[in-house]
Amino acid sequence: MKEFSVEYETVDAVTKDGTNLRGTLLNEDSFTIQFMDTREKVHSLDKASLKSLRKSRESLMPAYDEKALPEQDLRDLLAFLVSGAAGGGK
């Protein structure tokens, strides 16, 4: 599991009708919570209306899979990003 700073907490919510929702925390207070799911839909829910609510510091980013992106491709991608080419190379 990858841990990261608290502003990127992952939210797992189950509504009273049993719907499972998962996303990245945007905001919350004592009574409500706002998060964006993996389809980039924003949810704002009353905590009291949920069957369960869990927050974790487990990233929603897919884990690195060498089959999908071989190590050399990964190195090339990193080199491209570090070079600043994507930003115009100023």
Next chain:
Amino acid sequence: MSGKLILGLGLTATLATAAVAQVTPQRLLNAGQEPQNWLMYSGDYAGRRFSSLQEIKVGNAEKLLPKWAYQTMAGGKFETTPLVVDGIMYGTGQDDRAFALDARTGRPIWQYQRALPQDIRPCCGRVNRGLAILGDRLFMGTLDAHVIALDSRTGNVIWDVSAVDYTKGYSFTLAPLVIKNLVLVGVSGGEYGIRGFIDAYDAGTGERKWRFYTVPAPGQPGSDSWEADSWKIGGSPAWITGTYDVDTNTTFWTTGNPSPSNRGEGRAGDNLYSNSLLALDPDTGQLKWHFQFTQHDEHDYDATQVPVMASEDGKKLILQANRNGFFYVIDRTNGKLIRAESYAKVSWSKEKDSNGRPVPARDGAPTPDGNRVCPGAAGATNWMSPTYDPQTKLFYVTAREQCDVFSTAPQPYEAGHAYYGSAYFPNDDAAPFYGALRAIDPDTGKIKWEWKHPSPTWSGVLSTAGGVVFTGDAEGNFIALDASSGKPLWHFQCGASVYSSPMTYAVDGKQYVAVAAGTTLFTFGLP
């Protein structure tokens, strides 16, 4: 100095009543007997912020609704606790505004705006926490270090006296305390190398009757707790309203940090009377006794929390949840410590002296590279008022769980300029910071229940005979909780963080609860 606007000429019966119903010293002494009014900053001389009103109670608090709102139209933190006297509300706002409103409708009666100099030096916002009242006069401390009296009927300035040179970093932000015919104020400016004091002014004339310096000069008791000339710029402001025990004719005031706030080098010693509870004779300003909470402070642990008076089993007590993270119970007849228990995470102190007083740990001081210490510089609590409920016999306080990394570096003193001797940074490596309303049993110092806030908050607390405590949070909620259990009963989203302490009053038999948030003063009541 004043720009004044008279509004609401249509107010008739209520205003006429207020004009004749003068606030006497006797009414102030018996404030608890007229719960429809809120006659001083903390509601009564004991500083309990408790009301015997009980129309709003556990069983109906969920029905609370906003009744009216008043907007100051001013940015910055809105920290006032308004007064209510016979249907008229009197409050203050940012940049030294003051106003009178119909407490039933919120309609303005008059508004006052002080013309402040451009070069005032408020360390922590252009704030004001409220007024005091006596007769038909309201009293206010200002950011340019004046004390003024306003006519409660018109907002006209009756007298205006300069207490001290504001360009040296002095200001007033607190609500004054009236005792007999005197107006007591304590000065702000602990971040500017001031020499703190508490003043008393004649309510009729504005003449200063006494001044108690919170940093003793050479030859005075306590002066040996300062190194060389460090006392001259020793800080120790007194920027929160005190309390008053009529039985012993003693007024209790608390003081803030020694200067520079986060560097002890150059001011060796305990630095009396910084971070202390002071028992003063209100007639003369003479010190009866003192109790210092944090000796030789290097973490900005001001003791400027209202010293709450309570009586248990015949003992006359002062209760204080201190910014340094300990809850203190003190015998208010002699200043002896009865109990000190931590109510939040603490690392600055790891042991107590033979009297049970927590003492600084050797490894707790700020360092050039930074030292992580709990609580952080904003404290385990701060100036926002706690409340003591004589029904539950619990003390409720806003707690802040946050640690900081404190660093320090030499800094030459320059009059009127910030004088910290350090920097500090939030640190949540170990655990995210958060806030909580905590109910403490003064008999044991143990926490009976807590209501967690997502982040540290700056709201005070109000308790009522209806069994409901009210508080706010940094996320903008104003919240009602069951005083016995901490169960949430109701909440309202104010749209901005709550930086004030709530109060309650009644007009025509209907109870209202008021709190300031953002630029707005909100009131709530039952349908």
